[in-house]
Amino acid sequence: MQDNTTTIFKGKTVTVQELTVKQVRELFERMQRGEPLFIEDLLDQPVPILAVSESTGIPLDELEDTKPSELIPLCQEVTTLNPSLASMIRRRIEAADRLQEVIAHSAKN
Numbered sequence: 001m002q003d004n005t006t007t008i009f010k011g012k013t014v015t016v017q018e019l020t021v022k023q024v025r026e027l028f029e030r031m032q033r034g035e036p037l038f039i040e041d042l043l044d045q046p047v048p049i050l051a052v053s054e055s056t057g058i059p060l061d062e063l064e065d066t067k068p069s070e071l072i073p074l075c076q077e078v079t080t081l082n083p084s085l086a087s088m089i090r091r092r093i094e095a096a097d098r099l100q101e102v103i104a105h106s107a108k109n
Helices: 021-033 038-043 049-056 060-064 068-081 083-108
Strands: 004-009 012-017
Touching: 004 068, 012 049, 012 068, 021 049, 038 049, 038 068, 049 060, 049 068, 068 083
Parallel strands: none
Antiparallel strands: 004 012
């Protein structure tokens, strides 16, 4: 059974769910096939906006029509319920950064 919590978003009660392993895998597959989203750079949150959409059931279009100040608390709720997802993303970023350093160091030698 998935963990969940409720929060208020734009005056409505929204259920935030923990994503399953399958949902996370499918989310990453969608992200790899899709175009980068402007909203990702704007919000700079530990979970992608597609995870927020999947976790809350709120369509991406509705999330994009929202002020960042309203989205950040929602992203934080999703992160709280999905710490493994946030941790996996952080580890992947750290690994990519280390790989980039190794490549840059190799290019100098």
